[in-house]
Amino acid sequence: MFSSELKKGSTEMLILALLESQPRHGYEIGKLIESRSGGRLTFALPTLYPTLLRLENRGWIKGRWVEKAGQRERCFYRLTPEGRRVLADRQENWKAYVAAVNEIMGTGDA
């Protein structure tokens, strides 16, 4: 498990990344983070949901109520063009940061 400080800075980026390929609803986003990290990263609802609202208010993602056959109505979020740009930016930054950190730690590939 990682400290909350470490997680805080990356929550937004993770959500944006998960929405890059397709629209998803809130529960699905939480579950995906958990499963893809092998259970090492979990976000409680009180952290995850306000972040979604914040991203939506910034205009980076957009929620839409959709009713799929046989399922209850859910709010699906998708990336806005602005959100896509922000994600690209953050990923770029993240990579550079990780590379730099690795370099210092002496754990880099190079």
Added chain:
Amino acid sequence: MRDWCAFVRAHLHLPELAPERESRIVRELAAQLEDFYREAIVGGATEADADAHACRQIHDWERMAREVRLADRRHARPRYDRIVEPRLERFVAPPVASGSPVPAVTRGGRVVLANILRDTRYAVRQLLRTPGFSSVAVLTLALGIGASSAIFSVVNAVLLRPMPYPQSHDLVRVHEILQKFGRFSVAPATFLDWRAQNTVFERIVAMNTTGATLVGAGGAERLSGGLVSWDTFEMLRVQPALGRTFRADEEVPGKDNVIVVSHGMWQRRLGSDPTIVGQSLTLNGRAITIVGVMPAAFSFMGDVDFWQPLALPPNPSRGGHFLGVIARLKPGVGIVQAGAEMKAISERLALQYPSASANESAEVVGLHESVVAGIRPALVTLLAAVGIVILIACANVANLLLVRASVRGKEMAIRTALGAGRARLVLQMLCESLALAVAGGSIGLLLAYLAIQPIQTLSAGSIPRAATISIDGTVLLFAVVVSVATGILFGLAPAWQASRNTIGTVLKEGGRSSTASSGRWVRNSLLVAEVGLSIVLLVGATLLLRSFSRLINVDPGFRPEHVLAFRVALPPAAYPQGHHRIAFFDRLLQSLDALPEITSAGMTQSLPMRGDYVLSFTIQGQPAPKPNEEPSANYRVVSPGYFETIGIPLLRGRTVTERDGEKAPKVAVVDQKFVDRYFPDRDPIGQGIDIGNGTDGFFEIVGVVGGIRDDSLEANPAPTMYIPFAQNTFSGMWVVARTPGDPAALPAAVRQTIRSIDSTLPAFAMAPLTTVVSESVAQRRFSMLLLGVFAAIALFLAAVGLYGVVAYTVSQRTQEIGLRMAIGAQRNDVLRLVVGGGMKLALLGVVIGLVVALALGRLIATLLYEVTPFDPVSYSATIFVLLAVCALACYVPARRAMRVDPIVALRQD
């Protein structure tokens, strides 16, 4: 499975969010909790375990609410809406108990009422939150509404309020029309014929002013009185407060020893004695019985102290015109019909008495009209001027509101997004402007109230009925109507503007200056209009100022400085003969001359600016003119020393001297105008004139003096003849005394001198001659001062408006200015950019205003003296002043723009 929506709603409290937003969040969280529940069930948990699992997902609801609030700040409702609104709604539209449906109409009415109540309170809170904006707006409106209410109170008292008599619309004034002079006073014989022959009047009465000296414990006092036909009070339909009015048999010489006194005199001189009726007073040395006291509210013939029957002799004059005539129309008779009959009667009389009444006619005018006709152009001009001030104030506040509306564009857009209709938004904005207008109107009314006293002082003597100026119900109603009308007028544009914002436009512009571009056009137009209106007012004020300065600098032909003037009237009982009067006045003038502070003294029966006295004459050796076509001239009876004292220069021959006594050869002095008109090609000295003053024989012209402006400063000098007092005595004379010092220091010595000769004689109407002259232009001064004040207000408001718009533009263009400076623009370039932008608008306003001013110029032509309505000097001065003020108003914000730091400006988002 539990109702997850209800569960979330029960735990999550988000009252500060708009209801729509809150319900979306509840739905979404409920959906997610349900997902957790279903997952647990699928994983094999019991319903109870699954439920507990889902519930655990949010263990700290407080934190959840806090986080959501923080993330969703932008959707928060104004505090007022979420705290006061629900209570207000419960109050206005209480929850309806089931089974007793409220009729739809009532419910609709309640909702509208609730909206208005809420909007008003919200508006007031909004305004209190921005005290700077609100106070500027309220003060602007207060100036506009205050000025207009003050002027309206004058218009109301003078022009609108009916005369203070029952059925006063039936009262008319009847004039004689003389071929030479136009509208004129009425000759007594003519009046008696009118009274006998007319069929259109219920009653017709005549009046003349009089005066009387009352000697009592407090010394001698001069009273002013009215001689009136016996049935004057019946005609006015006014009852006395005490006693009776006159009887028909008291209108006869010898039986007229009765008076009715005014309420003021009854209180002041008679100690409010309720048993005064039937008691006697000694007036002018005669015993007079008081028969009645009029009520306090009664006023007739100005502020006179008493009325006495007008007792005309059995065979009165047809040539001397000195009566005022008032009549009450019979029911059903109009002014036109009455005028036609009076004209017919007069023309018949003219044929009947060709020697005295040739070519005479008559005219009937409404009494109210005849009182106010002279002042109407000035008041209408002032009313128009305050109308302009109000428009400027409206434009100013509208501009302020527009700027504010663009700042608040986001608020409006969100209200729209949340379902507020356009009408609802317009209503809310109008509530704000009305709240401003009501506040401005209240302060304005207070200003108007404070202005009444100065206006009364300023208008005393120059405006009829000035004493009745007050803030009454009509003025209050006017102020309310003007406030509401201005509130709607200046609120409509900004309200419309603000309601046009949609969430889309606001978000597109990043929530900033959403109406910047669309509002600029409206703002600029308002500003141009403001400048244009100011020009119109300023031009008007400058024209009046210039004509007033020309008028007071005009040479009156005499030197009023250092001269004290006062009146002395000898009671006929004590001074019955000419030689009595000559003896008294000789002694008075000698005693005055002997005073060390007086260098010379003299007297005349008709002081410049204080009355007119015109007589016809014939020139010796010329064929007798036809009746009523004799030449005429101002007639002045003067003492030796009069010309020297008042400063009229002698041009040829000599003036009146001590030698021109009662028995000496009759002489006359004429003025240059008289010579120019009647002796253009020969020497007047030695010529004889026969004056229709009741004396026989010719007066020999012995001198020529300079002409004076006798009627008013604006009227050109008229031909005048001066006769020695000893050769045609009067009992009432104006005495003038010249001093090297301040004439206002003389009265005590003068009164003492008079008392030493006759202790029963008061000197009255005492004033420096300069005051007399200046009072003659009081009406012009009144119009000029008020118009000047309004023009100054207009200029100030226009400057504030221009400053506001330019300052706002600068704040909006900070980034652009920063960019310009970053790429090399100098401070002077910025100055030019900002000032140029503002001045372009000002210039456009000036051009439009000038066109309007030129078009309206003719309207104030009647108020001008020797200045044309198109006077280039006034126009250039106005343009210069206005542009200078505008430049200053632009320069202040421009200086701020010049100090913009490009780095800071560009870093701003």
